[in-house]
Amino acid sequence: MTTSRPLRRIVFTLAAFAAGAGIHSPAAAQAAAEPLAPVVHTYREVDGVALKAYVFAKAQPEGTAPRPVMLLFHGGGWSAGEPSWVFATARRYAELGWVAVPVQYRLSGAQVTPIDALSDVCHAFQWMRSKAATLGARADRIVAYGVSAGGHLAAASATIGCGNTNGTYGVGGPDALVLWSPALDLSADGHFRRLLRDREPAAAYSPVEHIRPRMPPVHIVHGEKDTLTPLAGARRFCDRVASGGGRCELVAYPNLGHLLTRNLADQENDYDPDPVARADGVAKQRDFVLALWPR
Numbered sequence: 001m002t003t004s005r006p007l008r009r010i011v012f013t014l015a016a017f018a019a020g021a022g023i024h025s026p027a028a029a030q031a032a033a034e035p036l037a038p039v040v041h042t043y044r045e046v047d048g049v050a051l052k053a054y055v056f057a058k059a060q061p062e063g064t065a066p067r068p069v070m071l072l073f074h075g076g077g078w079s080a081g082e083p084s085w086v087f088a089t090a091r092r093y094a095e096l097g098w099v100a101v102p103v104q105y106r107l108s109g110a111q112v113t114p115i116d117a118l119s120d121v122c123h124a125f126q127w128m129r130s131k132a133a134t135l136g137a138r139a140d141r142i143v144a145y146g147v148s149a150g151g152h153l154a155a156a157s158a159t160i161g162c163g164n165t166n167g168t169y170g171v172g173g174p175d176a177l178v179l180w181s182p183a184l185d186l187s188a189d190g191h192f193r194r195l196l197r198d199r200e201p202a203a204a205y206s207p208v209e210h211i212r213p214r215m216p217p218v219h220i221v222h223g224e225k226d227t228l229t230p231l232a233g234a235r236r237f238c239d240r241v242a243s244g245g246g247r248c249e250l251v252a253y254p255n256l257g258h259l260l261t262r263n264l265a266d267q268e269n270d271y272d273p274d275p276v277a278r279a280d281g282v283a284k285q286r287d288f289v290l291a292l293w294p295r
Helices: 009-019 027-033 083-095 114-131 149-159 190-196 229-244 275-291
Strands: 038-044 048-057 068-072 101-102 137-147 176-180 216-221 249-253
Touching: 027 048, 038 083, 038 101, 038 114, 068 083, 068 114, 068 190, 068 275, 083 101, 083 137, 114 137, 114 149, 137 149, 137 275, 149 176, 176 275, 216 275, 229 249, 249 275
Parallel strands: 068 101, 068 137, 137 176, 176 216, 216 249
Antiparallel strands: 038 048, 048 101
C-alpha cells in the first residue's frame, strides 16, 4: 500500500520534535550546565561540501571494551533539517555508553536528490567502520536511527544497501534499525518522485520493495493516524521482514499522527506530540537497542 498523500517538507514539525525532546534525553541531562558536546569530523567531501559527523561519546578508561555505535539521521522531507535535530537522542545514547553520531547528509534541491543523500549515508557507514578502532567503537555493531525521511535513508541503507550485495550487513549497511515515523513505502509518493527528478523510479528507492534475506533486526514507532508516512507502509515493511525470517517490532499508537502528534488535522505545521506516547516509544526503543548486544 502506498502513501495516501505526498510527503512534503515538515520543517517546523521536525524542529519542534527535536526542541521538545524532553523525552529524548533524561531530565538530568537536560538540566546539566555542560551537556556532552560532540567532536566534529568530516566524513566526506563532495561537490565542494564537507559533510560532518558529530561524535558523542563519553570518555572511557584505557582498556575499556569497544562500544556499539548509533548513526542518527534527521528528518525534514529530504529537503530540510540538520543533524542538531537528533542531538538530544545522541546524547541520551552516549550517556548509556554508546558512541552516537548524528550525520549530515545533502538535502534535496536543484542538483541534489534523495539518491545523493543515500550515497552520503553509505559513506557515513564506511567512514564509521574505518574509524571505529580510533573511536573506541565496534565496527560490527552499528545501529541506524532515523526519523521520518531520515528513517527512509536508514532503512534504504539496509534494504537497497551500501554495496552489501551478498546480503550480509556487517559490510555495507547497519546491523540494526531503529525508526521513528519512517517513510518506507514510497512507490506512489508524488513528492518523493519529484525530488528524484526522473533519475530513477520511486520504487527503486522505496525500502519496502527491497527487503533482503537476513535483514538486521528492526524496531519502528508509528502513529496509527499518520497521514505523512502512513502506518500501512510500516506494516508492510515489517510483514516482509518477518516473511524473510527477520525480526521487526512495530509499536503503533492509536489516534496519533506523524511523530505521534495529537493534532490529526494538520500533521505538518501544528505539532502537538502526545507526551505519554512519546515517552513510551522512547523507552521501548531504548530497551530494544540495549538488548541487541548486552554488555
